[in-house]
Amino acid sequence: MRPRAVWLALCVLCVAAAGASIWFAQRHADGVKVADVGESADTVSGPIWFQDVTAASGLDFTHRNGEEANHFTILESVGGGIALLDYDGDGLLDVFVTGGGYFDGSDKKEIRGHPCRLFRNLGHWKFTDVTKETGLEGTWAYNHGAAVADYDRDQWPDLLVTGYGQMSLWHNEPDGKGGRRFLDVTDKVGLRERQPQHWSTSAGWADLDGDGFPELYVCHYVNWTFDNHPTCREATGVKQDVCPPHRFQPLRHSLYWNDKGQNFRDVSEMHRFKAQGNGLGVVLVDLNDDGRPDIYVANDATNNLLYMNRGGKLEEMGATAGVALDDIGRATASMGVDAGDYDGSGRPSLWVTTFQGELHSLFRNNGNERFHYQSRAAAVNAMGMHFVGFGTGFVDIDHDGWEDLIIINGHVLQYPGHGSTLRQPPVLLRNVESSGRRMFKHNSHQGGQYFKTPAVGRGLAIGDLDNDGWPDAVVSNINSPVALLRNIAGQESSARWLGIRLVGRGHRDNVGSTIVLETDGKRWTRFAKGGGSYLSANDARIIFGLDGSEKVNRLTVKWSWGEPQTWENLESNTYWELHEGQAAPRRIVQRAGP
Numbered sequence: 001m002r003p004r005a006v007w008l009a010l011c012v013l014c015v016a017a018a019g020a021s022i023w024f025a026q027r028h029a030d031g032v033k034v035a036d037v038g039e040s041a042d043t044v045s046g047p048i049w050f051q052d053v054t055a056a057s058g059l060d061f062t063h064r065n066g067e068e069a070n071h072f073t074i075l076e077s078v079g080g081g082i083a084l085l086d087y088d089g090d091g092l093l094d095v096f097v098t099g100g101g102y103f104d105g106s107d108k109k110e111i112r113g114h115p116c117r118l119f120r121n122l123g124h125w126k127f128t129d130v131t132k133e134t135g136l137e138g139t140w141a142y143n144h145g146a147a148v149a150d151y152d153r154d155q156w157p158d159l160l161v162t163g164y165g166q167m168s169l170w171h172n173e174p175d176g177k178g179g180r181r182f183l184d185v186t187d188k189v190g191l192r193e194r195q196p197q198h199w200s201t202s203a204g205w206a207d208l209d210g211d212g213f214p215e216l217y218v219c220h221y222v223n224w225t226f227d228n229h230p231t232c233r234e235a236t237g238v239k240q241d242v243c244p245p246h247r248f249q250p251l252r253h254s255l256y257w258n259d260k261g262q263n264f265r266d267v268s269e270m271h272r273f274k275a276q277g278n279g280l281g282v283v284l285v286d287l288n289d290d291g292r293p294d295i296y297v298a299n300d301a302t303n304n305l306l307y308m309n310r311g312g313k314l315e316e317m318g319a320t321a322g323v324a325l326d327d328i329g330r331a332t333a334s335m336g337v338d339a340g341d342y343d344g345s346g347r348p349s350l351w352v353t354t355f356q357g358e359l360h361s362l363f364r365n366n367g368n369e370r371f372h373y374q375s376r377a378a379a380v381n382a383m384g385m386h387f388v389g390f391g392t393g394f395v396d397i398d399h400d401g402w403e404d405l406i407i408i409n410g411h412v413l414q415y416p417g418h419g420s421t422l423r424q425p426p427v428l429l430r431n432v433e434s435s436g437r438r439m440f441k442h443n444s445h446q447g448g449q450y451f452k453t454p455a456v457g458r459g460l461a462i463g464d465l466d467n468d469g470w471p472d473a474v475v476s477n478i479n480s481p482v483a484l485l486r487n488i489a490g491q492e493s494s495a496r497w498l499g500i501r502l503v504g505r506g507h508r509d510n511v512g513s514t515i516v517l518e519t520d521g522k523r524w525t526r527f528a529k530g531g532g533s534y535l536s537a538n539d540a541r542i543i544f545g546l547d548g549s550e551k552v553n554r555l556t557v558k559w560s561w562g563e564p565q566t567w568e569n570l571e572s573n574t575y576w577e578l579h580e581g582q583a584a585p586r587r588i589v590q591r592a593g594p
Contacts, residue, residue, distance in 0.1 A: 047446075047488070049448060050472075050487060050489075051488045052484070052486075059095060059474075060481065061482050062479065063482070065078075066100070066101055066103045071226075071229070074243050076478075079476065079535070080478075081098055081146050081458065081461070081534060081536035082095065082536045084148075084538060086157065087118070093465050095461075095482075096116065097116060097117050098116050099113065100113070100114045100142065102114060102142075111142050113140035113163065115136075116161060117129055118130050121465065123466070135175075141164060141166045141168075142164040143161055146537055147202075147530075150507065153213060162202070166198055167186070169184070190263050191264050199251060203218045206284035206295075208314070210311075214509040216254075216255070220279050222249065230243055232247065234415070245333075253277075253297065277297070277305065279298070281533075283337050283338055283350075283529055284511055284530035286512040286514055287369070292311070298335060298352050299334055323371045326373060330358075332354040335390045336352070337392070337534075338350075339527060340403045342394065343438040344523070351394065353407055380429070387409040390458045391460025391461075402432075404430050406460060407427040410422070422456060456479065460475055463538055470490045476535075476536075496550055496572040496573050497544060497546055499542070499543050499575035499588075500576055500578060501575060502578055503577060503580065508580075510580075512528060513562075514528075515557050519547075520549060520551065524544055546572055554566055
């Protein structure tokens with residue numbers, strides 16, 4: 001351990017001896033108000049990037065956490081997520097939102113779930129609630145997150161929902177009337193979790209053994225129940241507030257092996273999973289360019305985990321690779337997570353959102369399964385350490401070829417103290433060049449009015465909801481409405497783009513594939529990922545911004561568990577469907593609406 005880390009550890013012990021909250025004190029050392037952040041953002045000229053179109057869209061929903069019972073449970077802090085999927089195959093992304101839960105009974109200690117909702121995309125930024133007709137209406141456990149994959153390779157996206165007490169797997173199948181519905185197959189396929197205490201948060205899918213069927217990684221949080229519900233006071237003068245995670249034992253994460261889409265086996269013990277940490281985020285992506293998806297896990301206030309895929313066997317090497325802790329040897333309160341090539345290296349670096357008083361973590365991928373903490377060098381610290389970050393993602397918002405970052409924020413404490421606030425605005429970080437290096441510049445005001453609006457933000461899903469080639473966003477907040485953000489950067493831009501939909505051989509899962517695009521003098525790399533963000537599932541399509549280039553010279557797909565394949569002279573400003581093993585690309589005529 002480095003000298004500064006030793007000094008910090010001694011300080012923490014002193015705080016604990018004084019009876020203060022270690023968790024809160026560590027993360028509020030700077031004592032700067034969240035309200036100050038919006039005033040310190042750099043002034044950048046240019047068009048607004050996002051327009052909030054929620055009001056007229058029909059996407060009217062609020063995730064609720066049950067805080068009205070005044071229990072101040074840690075359960076209430078987790079929030080909910082968003083899943084984007086084209087459930088009915090009409091070419092438009094639909095929106096699934098998790099509902100959360102509440103406390104019932106005479107003592108308000110019976111934990112119940114609010115219903116989730118599925119909104120069908122009608123086009124032209126109009127949505128309608130199809131929850132009932134798709135079989136998703138019914139009794140739910142207290143729910144948090146969603147993950148999407150075609151787990152049985154029948155060419156239709158299926159839906160996993162996580163939460164407290166249980167998770168559920170919903171199979172997408174014909175409804176007998178020419179439409180689609182979802183059927184709960186959790187028990188049928190063996191996914192009813194058998195842990196003594198189940199509390200699942202984020203989850204992600206990827207084919208880990210090369211048989212074409214995606215395995216399932218499930219994060220679990222802490223062993224909280226009403227029988228284990230201490231009274232915590234996190235700020236002076238506050239009678240009670242939400243307890244920090246270190247007051248509870250972590251739950252073991254789960255890994256489920258997919259047996260040809262018919263059954264799932266819990267192989268957590270086989271891969272030596274133990275009580276691995278307070279899991280909140282996970283992303284599955286090929287991190288070492290061997291064509292196999294690896295797993296990176298964001299844990300809350302415990303070491304983050306990195307499982308490298310050794311041909312179907314997993315080796316945990318977070319500490320060895322340099323992605324378990326921050327630059328001073330501290331386990332951060334890690335929540336949201338993503339992977340992207342922010343610096344043009346051709347390798348996926350890792351990004352993790354953290355707590356107030358901590359710097360969000362950017363781990364640059366140096367190759368050879370080694371990473372370097374790059375947050376300060378990439379100017380991430382310019383946004384300050386005043387936020388509690390959750391949903392996040394790499395996304396090239398303005399199609400200049402470089403992936404920017406979106407961060408959704410909101411505190412976990414009802415009474416944060418130290419000048420902080422419960423509601424916090426989202427943040428935009430623009431990827432720019434400075435002195436020959438890639439840096440991130442605080443650019444929130446260019447995000448539009450929504451990025452000036454504080455909320456208790458949690459989930460973020462990114463995808464092209466109107467098929468215009470410009471990535472949009474959907475945000476889930478606690479106890480305030482879901483937000484639908486339309487990307488309008490293209491309205492005043494001549495930038496071009498290229499959209500890619502990958503189809504594996506026999507419709508096998510393609511998470512872990514790497515896509516390389518070459519234009520005149522430029523080379524861009526993107527990755528097919530499972531999981532990512534926080535409790536949410538993004539559009540599976542890949543969009544490249546072309547930075548003014550009109551011609552795509554070459555596009556190469558390094559198929560996961562397969563061979564590289566190249567296409568040339570793809571026309572820009574359109575989506576292409578690329579099939580593994582087929583030479584001819586297929587142009588996708590995208591619908592904007594009926």
